[in-house]
Amino acid sequence: MKAKITIEGRKVQDVGYRYFLAEAALSFGIERFRAVNVGNNQVVAFVETESDVVNEFYEFVRSNFPVGAEVDAVKLEDYEGYIPKIESFALILNIGQSRKFIEIGQKVEYTIKEESQKTRDELRTVIVEESEKTRETIKEESQKTRDEL
Incomplete structure:
Protein backbone atom coordinates (compact mmCIF):
# COMPACT_ATOMS: atom_id res chain seq x y z
CA MET A 1 0.00 0.00 0.00
CA LYS A 2 1.16 3.52 -0.82
CA ALA A 3 0.09 6.36 1.44
CA LYS A 4 0.55 10.08 1.87
CA ILE A 5 0.60 11.48 5.41
CA THR A 6 0.21 15.24 5.70
CA ILE A 7 1.24 16.91 8.95
CA GLU A 8 0.06 20.49 9.43
CA GLY A 9 0.80 22.94 12.19
CA ARG A 10 2.24 26.24 13.34
CA LYS A 11 5.67 24.69 13.87
CA VAL A 12 6.39 21.57 11.82
CA GLN A 13 9.51 22.78 10.02
CA ASP A 14 12.95 23.48 11.49
CA VAL A 15 12.31 20.97 14.28
CA GLY A 16 13.89 17.92 12.60
CA TYR A 17 10.54 16.47 11.53
CA ARG A 18 11.84 14.69 8.42
CA TYR A 19 14.61 13.01 10.42
CA PHE A 20 12.07 12.10 13.11
CA LEU A 21 9.78 10.52 10.52
CA ALA A 22 12.63 8.69 8.77
CA GLU A 23 13.85 7.22 12.05
CA ALA A 24 10.30 6.10 12.88
CA ALA A 25 9.85 4.62 9.39
CA LEU A 26 13.05 2.61 9.83
CA SER A 27 11.86 1.33 13.20
CA PHE A 28 8.60 0.20 11.55
CA GLY A 29 10.56 -1.64 8.86
CA ILE A 30 9.32 0.65 6.10
CA GLU A 31 11.62 0.29 3.10
CA ARG A 32 10.12 2.94 0.82
CA PHE A 33 9.80 6.40 2.33
CA ARG A 34 10.16 10.09 1.55
CA ALA A 35 9.28 13.25 3.50
CA VAL A 36 9.22 16.83 2.25
CA ASN A 37 8.52 20.27 3.66
CA VAL A 38 5.61 21.94 1.87
CA GLY A 39 4.99 25.66 2.22
CA ASN A 40 5.55 27.02 5.70
CA ASN A 41 3.28 24.80 7.74
CA GLN A 42 3.30 21.29 6.30
CA VAL A 43 5.45 18.20 6.22
CA VAL A 44 4.30 15.44 3.89
CA ALA A 45 5.49 11.84 4.25
CA PHE A 46 5.08 9.18 1.58
CA VAL A 47 5.27 5.51 2.60
CA GLU A 48 4.98 2.21 0.80
CA THR A 49 4.55 -0.97 2.80
CA GLU A 50 1.85 -3.40 3.95
CA SER A 51 -1.45 -1.71 4.85
CA ASP A 52 -1.32 -2.72 8.53
CA VAL A 53 2.16 -1.17 8.84
CA VAL A 54 0.92 2.01 7.12
CA ASN A 55 -1.89 2.23 9.68
CA GLU A 56 0.46 1.60 12.62
CA PHE A 57 2.89 4.20 11.30
CA TYR A 58 0.04 6.69 10.81
CA GLU A 59 -1.12 6.16 14.41
CA PHE A 60 2.44 6.71 15.60
CA VAL A 61 2.74 9.93 13.56
CA ARG A 62 -0.63 11.17 14.90
CA SER A 63 0.46 10.80 18.52
CA ASN A 64 4.24 11.44 18.49
CA PHE A 65 6.02 14.63 17.51
CA PRO A 66 9.60 15.88 17.57
CA VAL A 67 10.54 18.27 20.37
CA GLY A 68 9.42 21.80 19.54
CA ALA A 69 6.77 20.78 17.00
CA GLU A 70 3.29 22.29 17.16
CA VAL A 71 0.93 20.04 15.20
CA ASP A 72 -2.68 20.89 14.38
CA ALA A 73 -3.65 18.00 12.10
CA VAL A 74 -2.36 14.73 10.63
CA LYS A 75 -4.13 13.32 7.56
CA LEU A 76 -3.79 9.98 5.80
CA GLU A 77 -4.70 9.40 2.16
CA ASP A 78 -3.90 6.98 -0.63
CA TYR A 79 -1.04 7.84 -2.96
CA GLU A 80 -0.23 6.61 -6.46
CA GLY A 81 3.18 8.14 -7.21
CA TYR A 82 6.74 6.90 -6.92
CA ILE A 83 8.27 6.47 -3.47
CA PRO A 84 12.05 5.93 -3.29
CA LYS A 85 13.88 3.48 -1.08
CA ILE A 86 14.41 4.97 2.36
CA GLU A 87 18.20 4.78 1.91
CA SER A 88 17.99 7.08 -1.11
CA PHE A 89 15.78 9.49 0.80
CA ALA A 90 18.18 9.49 3.77
CA LEU A 91 21.14 10.20 1.51
CA ILE A 92 19.37 13.07 -0.24
CA LEU A 93 18.17 14.51 3.09
CA ASN A 94 21.66 14.35 4.59
CA ILE A 95 23.25 15.97 1.55
CA GLY A 96 20.68 18.78 1.66
CA GLN A 97 21.13 19.33 5.39
CA SER A 98 24.93 19.26 5.02
CA ARG A 99 24.67 21.92 2.34
CA LYS A 100 22.60 24.06 4.73
CA PHE A 101 25.19 23.60 7.48
Missing part, protein backbone atom coordinates in the same frame (compact mmCIF):
# COMPACT_ATOMS: atom_id res chain seq x y z
CA ILE A 102 27.95 24.65 5.10
CA GLU A 103 26.03 27.80 4.11
CA ILE A 104 25.34 28.65 7.75
CA GLY A 105 28.99 28.04 8.62
CA GLN A 106 30.10 30.36 5.83
CA LYS A 107 27.75 33.08 7.07
CA VAL A 108 29.01 32.66 10.63
CA GLU A 109 32.63 32.79 9.43
CA TYR A 110 31.94 35.98 7.43
CA THR A 111 30.19 37.59 10.40
CA ILE A 112 33.05 36.69 12.74
CA LYS A 113 35.61 38.14 10.32
CA GLU A 114 33.53 41.30 9.91
CA GLU A 115 33.07 41.74 13.67
CA SER A 116 36.76 40.99 14.30
CA GLN A 117 37.75 43.71 11.84
CA LYS A 118 35.38 46.18 13.51
CA THR A 119 36.86 45.29 16.90
CA ARG A 120 40.42 45.73 15.60
CA ASP A 121 39.50 49.10 14.10
CA GLU A 122 37.89 50.25 17.34
CA LEU A 123 40.87 49.02 19.38
CA ARG A 124 43.29 50.75 17.04
CA THR A 125 41.39 54.03 17.52
CA VAL A 126 41.37 53.64 21.32
CA ILE A 127 45.08 52.76 21.40
CA VAL A 128 45.98 55.78 19.26
CA GLU A 129 43.87 58.10 21.44
CA GLU A 130 45.30 56.69 24.66
CA SER A 131 48.84 56.85 23.27
CA GLU A 132 48.37 60.52 22.43
CA LYS A 133 47.03 61.20 25.93
CA THR A 134 49.97 59.32 27.45
CA ARG A 135 52.45 61.31 25.32
CA GLU A 136 50.85 64.57 26.42
CA THR A 137 50.95 63.51 30.06
CA ILE A 138 54.62 62.51 29.74
CA LYS A 139 55.43 65.84 28.05
CA GLU A 140 53.63 67.77 30.79
CA GLU A 141 55.29 65.78 33.56
CA SER A 142 58.69 66.12 31.89
CA GLN A 143 58.22 69.86 31.61
CA LYS A 144 57.20 70.09 35.28
CA THR A 145 60.28 68.11 36.27
CA ARG A 146 62.53 70.39 34.18
CA ASP A 147 60.92 73.47 35.67
CA GLU A 148 61.47 72.14 39.18
CA LEU A 149 65.12 71.42 38.46
Whole structure:
Protein backbone atom coordinates (compact mmCIF):
# COMPACT_ATOMS: atom_id res chain seq x y z
CA MET A 1 0.00 0.00 0.00
CA LYS A 2 1.16 3.52 -0.82
CA ALA A 3 0.09 6.36 1.44
CA LYS A 4 0.55 10.08 1.87
CA ILE A 5 0.60 11.48 5.41
CA THR A 6 0.21 15.24 5.70
CA ILE A 7 1.24 16.91 8.95
CA GLU A 8 0.06 20.49 9.43
CA GLY A 9 0.80 22.94 12.19
CA ARG A 10 2.24 26.24 13.34
CA LYS A 11 5.67 24.69 13.87
CA VAL A 12 6.39 21.57 11.82
CA GLN A 13 9.51 22.78 10.02
CA ASP A 14 12.95 23.48 11.49
CA VAL A 15 12.31 20.97 14.28
CA GLY A 16 13.89 17.92 12.60
CA TYR A 17 10.54 16.47 11.53
CA ARG A 18 11.84 14.69 8.42
CA TYR A 19 14.61 13.01 10.42
CA PHE A 20 12.07 12.10 13.11
CA LEU A 21 9.78 10.52 10.52
CA ALA A 22 12.63 8.69 8.77
CA GLU A 23 13.85 7.22 12.05
CA ALA A 24 10.30 6.10 12.88
CA ALA A 25 9.85 4.62 9.39
CA LEU A 26 13.05 2.61 9.83
CA SER A 27 11.86 1.33 13.20
CA PHE A 28 8.60 0.20 11.55
CA GLY A 29 10.56 -1.64 8.86
CA ILE A 30 9.32 0.65 6.10
CA GLU A 31 11.62 0.29 3.10
CA ARG A 32 10.12 2.94 0.82
CA PHE A 33 9.80 6.40 2.33
CA ARG A 34 10.16 10.09 1.55
CA ALA A 35 9.28 13.25 3.50
CA VAL A 36 9.22 16.83 2.25
CA ASN A 37 8.52 20.27 3.66
CA VAL A 38 5.61 21.94 1.87
CA GLY A 39 4.99 25.66 2.22
CA ASN A 40 5.55 27.02 5.70
CA ASN A 41 3.28 24.80 7.74
CA GLN A 42 3.30 21.29 6.30
CA VAL A 43 5.45 18.20 6.22
CA VAL A 44 4.30 15.44 3.89
CA ALA A 45 5.49 11.84 4.25
CA PHE A 46 5.08 9.18 1.58
CA VAL A 47 5.27 5.51 2.60
CA GLU A 48 4.98 2.21 0.80
CA THR A 49 4.55 -0.97 2.80
CA GLU A 50 1.85 -3.40 3.95
CA SER A 51 -1.45 -1.71 4.85
CA ASP A 52 -1.32 -2.72 8.53
CA VAL A 53 2.16 -1.17 8.84
CA VAL A 54 0.92 2.01 7.12
CA ASN A 55 -1.89 2.23 9.68
CA GLU A 56 0.46 1.60 12.62
CA PHE A 57 2.89 4.20 11.30
CA TYR A 58 0.04 6.69 10.81
CA GLU A 59 -1.12 6.16 14.41
CA PHE A 60 2.44 6.71 15.60
CA VAL A 61 2.74 9.93 13.56
CA ARG A 62 -0.63 11.17 14.90
CA SER A 63 0.46 10.80 18.52
CA ASN A 64 4.24 11.44 18.49
CA PHE A 65 6.02 14.63 17.51
CA PRO A 66 9.60 15.88 17.57
CA VAL A 67 10.54 18.27 20.37
CA GLY A 68 9.42 21.80 19.54
CA ALA A 69 6.77 20.78 17.00
CA GLU A 70 3.29 22.29 17.16
CA VAL A 71 0.93 20.04 15.20
CA ASP A 72 -2.68 20.89 14.38
CA ALA A 73 -3.65 18.00 12.10
CA VAL A 74 -2.36 14.73 10.63
CA LYS A 75 -4.13 13.32 7.56
CA LEU A 76 -3.79 9.98 5.80
CA GLU A 77 -4.70 9.40 2.16
CA ASP A 78 -3.90 6.98 -0.63
CA TYR A 79 -1.04 7.84 -2.96
CA GLU A 80 -0.23 6.61 -6.46
CA GLY A 81 3.18 8.14 -7.21
CA TYR A 82 6.74 6.90 -6.92
CA ILE A 83 8.27 6.47 -3.47
CA PRO A 84 12.05 5.93 -3.29
CA LYS A 85 13.88 3.48 -1.08
CA ILE A 86 14.41 4.97 2.36
CA GLU A 87 18.20 4.78 1.91
CA SER A 88 17.99 7.08 -1.11
CA PHE A 89 15.78 9.49 0.80
CA ALA A 90 18.18 9.49 3.77
CA LEU A 91 21.14 10.20 1.51
CA ILE A 92 19.37 13.07 -0.24
CA LEU A 93 18.17 14.51 3.09
CA ASN A 94 21.66 14.35 4.59
CA ILE A 95 23.25 15.97 1.55
CA GLY A 96 20.68 18.78 1.66
CA GLN A 97 21.13 19.33 5.39
CA SER A 98 24.93 19.26 5.02
CA ARG A 99 24.67 21.92 2.34
CA LYS A 100 22.60 24.06 4.73
CA PHE A 101 25.19 23.60 7.48
CA ILE A 102 27.95 24.65 5.10
CA GLU A 103 26.03 27.80 4.11
CA ILE A 104 25.34 28.65 7.75
CA GLY A 105 28.99 28.04 8.62
CA GLN A 106 30.10 30.36 5.83
CA LYS A 107 27.75 33.08 7.07
CA VAL A 108 29.01 32.66 10.63
CA GLU A 109 32.63 32.79 9.43
CA TYR A 110 31.94 35.98 7.43
CA THR A 111 30.19 37.59 10.40
CA ILE A 112 33.05 36.69 12.74
CA LYS A 113 35.61 38.14 10.32
CA GLU A 114 33.53 41.30 9.91
CA GLU A 115 33.07 41.74 13.67
CA SER A 116 36.76 40.99 14.30
CA GLN A 117 37.75 43.71 11.84
CA LYS A 118 35.38 46.18 13.51
CA THR A 119 36.86 45.29 16.90
CA ARG A 120 40.42 45.73 15.60
CA ASP A 121 39.50 49.10 14.10
CA GLU A 122 37.89 50.25 17.34
CA LEU A 123 40.87 49.02 19.38
CA ARG A 124 43.29 50.75 17.04
CA THR A 125 41.39 54.03 17.52
CA VAL A 126 41.37 53.64 21.32
CA ILE A 127 45.08 52.76 21.40
CA VAL A 128 45.98 55.78 19.26
CA GLU A 129 43.87 58.10 21.44
CA GLU A 130 45.30 56.69 24.66
CA SER A 131 48.84 56.85 23.27
CA GLU A 132 48.37 60.52 22.43
CA LYS A 133 47.03 61.20 25.93
CA THR A 134 49.97 59.32 27.45
CA ARG A 135 52.45 61.31 25.32
CA GLU A 136 50.85 64.57 26.42
CA THR A 137 50.95 63.51 30.06
CA ILE A 138 54.62 62.51 29.74
CA LYS A 139 55.43 65.84 28.05
CA GLU A 140 53.63 67.77 30.79
CA GLU A 141 55.29 65.78 33.56
CA SER A 142 58.69 66.12 31.89
CA GLN A 143 58.22 69.86 31.61
CA LYS A 144 57.20 70.09 35.28
CA THR A 145 60.28 68.11 36.27
CA ARG A 146 62.53 70.39 34.18
CA ASP A 147 60.92 73.47 35.67
CA GLU A 148 61.47 72.14 39.18
CA LEU A 149 65.12 71.42 38.46
